Amino acid sequence: MTDLEMDPAAVSTPLCRAAGRLQSVLPPGWRVEVAVEPNAADGRVQPVLRLVLPER
Template identity: 50%
Template structure:
């Protein structure tokens, strides 16, 4: 018999792919909205600010929202 030494099990790493590029329902909605906006307008996905404009409060569940930005003309 032959001894098959395949070495340690390795999981391929997904390097260089950011989580921002993952397809989510909100990203798909942003893409559909972007497709129907006039040229120059854009859609951003942003976190909602906390109370008093504080953007990062521990223990608060914030949800991302869509922001439509019109061109600066």
């Protein structure tokens, strides 16, 4: 889980746990990011999990 990137103050604990579980089953080089981005439609902030694939 060393590639897991998150801001603990910006995301919920359940989301952090889900990101950790997902990271634990990914192939080497893949990583999970918790992204906190505004929704385009209304501007509200919504944390989401982002799967980042290794570059070839």
